[in-house]
Amino acid sequence: MNIGAAATASGLDINKMVSSIVEAEKVPKEARINQQRDNIDVSISAYGKLKSSLDDMKNTMSDLRRNHTMSTRTASSDNSDVLTAKASHEAIPGKYNVKVEQLAQSHKIVSGTFDEDDKMGAGQLAISLGASQFNVDIAEDESKIIDVVRLINRHPSNTGVMASVIKDDVGARLVLSADKSGEQNNIKVRVDAPITSTLQKFGFNHNNDINSMREMQAAGDARVVIDGLAVVTSDTNIIEDAIKGVDLNLVALSDSTDGKENKDVLVDVAYDRNAVGGAVEQFVNTYNQFFDVSRELGKFNLETQEKGPLVGDSIIRTVDNQLRTAFSSPVEGAPETIKTLSELGVTSTMAGRLEIDYDILDKQLEQNFADVGEFFGSRDGFARRIEDLIHAHTGITGSIKGRQNSLNEQVTSLNSDQSKLDRRMESVQKRTHDQFTAMDKAMGQMKGQLNSMMSMMPQ
Structure with missing residues (x-):
């Protein structure tokens, strides 16, 4: 802040002198505040990355559990010109012959x-x-x-x-x-x-x-015959649940346009092993992404002395140890065929990442498909276990949120320190300027008195 003009009596640049004195006191203190704020911002960002990687894994597990991802079914039609089919997780695998006798209109x-x-x-x-x-x-x-x-x-x-x-x-x-x-x-x-x-x-x-x-x-209902026996009608061209968990979308009659009867449409309902295998891969990928993020944030290189923003942080160690324990521990109430991840073909490497033995996974999906879904998706299954574990750290009362709140409070405190420093420096600047101004005034008076005495002395 520029207070007044440069002195003329003393010949000194008061503003420059005051600014130098204020800066000498303010700069080191402000630098310490800014450095602390920068360090905290880095830590807040690091915790955000850690939380995001954990939430990705949590959301994946939630999808496995809530959306019946681990018990999906496929439904195919061998003549999509006549009808298409869609199956829910409740559909019972099997083959069904369907004849479309009438379309709704x-x-x-x-x-x-x-x-x-x-x-x-x-x-x-x-x-x-x-x-x-x-x-x-x-x-x-x-x-x-x-x-x-x-x-x-x-x-x-x-x-x-x-x-x-x-x-x-x-x-x-x-x-x-x-x-x-x-x-x-x-x-x-x-x-x-x-x-x-x-x-x-x-x-x-x-x-x-x-x-x-x-x-x-004329207004008309749709009518189909399933396996040559069951006659089902509907006021729309979507037949719901006539086959448990399957919706049939009717497109055309089973009779061809030349009057010759076509064969019944074969609807094949099966376990969606590809989708479930892909869901297991998705879980492994999200964990490995977390693993990479946590290692990057907590790294320390002895040779280069390079370190991550969360090096030595207890939260990373705690989460990592808890997840490893959860991965290796049996799930209570799980089917006898699959009680741990390793029995599904998912194991940890020496480095700490997860990997899949596809021979074991494919065998389990082929022989124990329903048990795979039960292991992951039951009320107290593996997916819920991982969800709860992660929520304890990423939820609104979790450890990461607590750490972020503490850092935000520190930022607020530093902002307050900066405001106090600014007010104090304004006071110092004004006081110093007033002192120099008073000195300049005194010097001006002394100079005037000296000139007056010199004028009275004989030449």
Whole structure:
């Protein structure tokens, strides 16, 4: 801060002298604060990297446990032009013959022709779709066919009836289509208008023999036969759980277009060994990533004296020891075939990383697939064990969070020290400047007195 101008009586540059004195006292103290803050920032960043690598492993284990990753199934169809299949973890492996006899379809009706510019008159259309109904009021001045379409489509209580207009050489026609398939989702239209009104041409009830509108497409359920015995119907073209844990997406009929019957579609439900093997690899990879990060953060090179930001940190040692113990300890309640990671083919190298013996892993997946899922994904299984262990360090009350909180408090304290130093230096600068100014003033007075005495002396 520049206080006042340079002195003129003494000839000294007061501002420069004051600045030098203040800097001499401030710089070393500020440097120590900045160095401490930089060191803390490095440590905070290091703990962030450590926490992130642990959370990656925790999230992997959570996925194995919560998303049934270790018990996934595959479902394939030998004719995807007829149907496709999707299996959940509850599906029972097996082969199933499926014949698609009928596809679900939505109801569609069409009126006779009209002049699109003619008004049909006032009235009301009570339109139903299945068990729901909404009433469309039509005013005299809003009764052209396009007006009726807009009133139907924009009605706030419309539950899924879509109105449109098609035009041909004869005139315009009103088409009503259901947005839901299935036999229970028929469209009905009841007209409340004078008997001579053109609106009467919109009446329709599929239970009546005579209707003003005609049916373009009947509402229908999908129907399949499974293994030549079980007949299953659905109001959509997705058959859910007819085969336990399997959804069938119907695309076409099993009969070919030339009238010849195709063979039934073979649906093959199997254990997804590739997905489960990949999940084991993912776990091993996330641990090895943590291992590399922890070694980098805690390293110390005797020759170069290079060290990581968390060298000697107890948290790294504690987490590493706890994970190694968890990897080698049997899981209580696990199947007899797989109680430890090593029985799954996952072991530690001399360096400390994990590696997979694929011969052992493939054998377990082939012979004990369900046990692999139980080992990892049960309530008290291996995945939950690792989740809980890591959470004790990365959770909001965990050891890493506690260390980060402590470092943040130190940063706050250093910021406070910096503010105090700044205020003190301002005070020192002002006091020193005042002292130099007073000295300069005194010297000016002395100089003036000297000049006065010199002027009185004889020449």
